Amino acid sequence: MKINVHVLGRYGISSLLLAGCCHFVYAGQTIYQLRDSNGSTLLTNKKSRYNHLQVEKKTYYPDSNIHSYSNWGSSEASVLPSYSRNKNAYDSIIRQASQTYGVSEGLIKAVMHTESGFNVHARSPVGAQGLMQLMPATARRFNVSNAYDPQQNIMAGAKYLAWLLKRFNGNTSLALAGYNAGEGNVSKYGGIPPFRETQDYVRRVTSRYQNLYTEGLSTNSISPSPASSQGRIIASSDNYSTGSTTAANIQAAKYQRQIIAQADGSFTDAPAGSYATANATASAKIYLSE
Structure with missing residues (x-):
């Protein structure tokens, strides 16, 4: 099967012209299946460039945040030593985001803990960025100009969590699964997707939320103090x-x-x-x- 690849636009692969069928997934984009005059199938995310062709099918592939994340230590509470000083550094922004979007402070912090280990410069192999590990498409969706800016990153991450909670009727587990694997995958599978990464992610965030942050951002010491x-x-x-x-x-x-x-x-x-x-x-x- 001969495949001609045309590299167009900032997304790298804009279209594939092929004489047969090909499985194609492009996260966060709508892919149009068009029919060329010679009977070949054209798959593209740039429909406007091919308005003269007939659309046979269009499929939206929701953005996915799936990526390998670090355990950040052997216990639920631990983070990498180099970032342990950051554990409470962003609490004021978390509190602001919580009040703005109605998402639990503890849930936002549990997501941040799991996503980046409080490393403001964190970047995953698939491009997720910053404290809340926003994918580029998610950052654009919530008008983030600099994903490494804590204020923008946390506010966008909280806004996305609020949107997911509303979509899944307040079900925190489904909202977390959507944050990691994309809301489309949660809808597709009717629950937490059967991806080991996503299932582990939901367990990890939920455990941290319940064991570390269920009381919000309180970090008081246990010892008495006058x-x-x-x-x-x-x-x-x-x-x-x-x-x-x-x-x-x-x-x-x-x-x-x-x-x-x-x-x-x-x-x-x-x-x-x-x-x-x-x-x-x-x-x-x-x-x-x-």
Whole structure:
């Protein structure tokens, strides 16, 4: 079978002229099957260049984000040492994206953890870029001009997740499968596609979300810490009672409430000696404005 390949446009292969049939998949593009005057079949993603030919079939191949990703360490929590300092560096953008598009902060961070290990310069062998590993077609779809810019990358990744969650009626597993393998493949197979990479991806992100980020972006330490050590005390109350009346604690504990100005400009009224863990905290946050 003789195949003439015409290289046109920025996509590399724009058309194939062949005297027979050929299996052709082009992610993120519509492929048109045209009939030439000599009876040959023409496959192209540039229909406008062949308006004189009859369209026999057109097929859209959704963009796919499937690519090999790193485990980023032997445990769910670990990342490569060189990027461990970045684990919380983008939390403010994640929070903004969450509020803008209504996607859980923890889910966005779990996807980022799995996709790039918090490496802002990450690039996969198939071209996925940045923290949320956006494929070029996905970046264009969400108007990203620089996929390595954290703000643009995270906002686009969250917007795509929001779109997928809406499409799949809030089913997080299907949304994650769509993020990795393309929404077309999820629809085609009626669920998580039978791709080992995608199935592993969904398990990995879900596990990190449930075990690391289900409480959002909280990264408080487990050890106790006096409230006065968090910042400058700007106001203090008299001792107050917790009101506990359990048999084990008839005598109510006493704490002194304080308003503390922290180094980052925020305020807290955490009582002295309070405890905080990844899953619970005794601290109460307050926000003051002039």
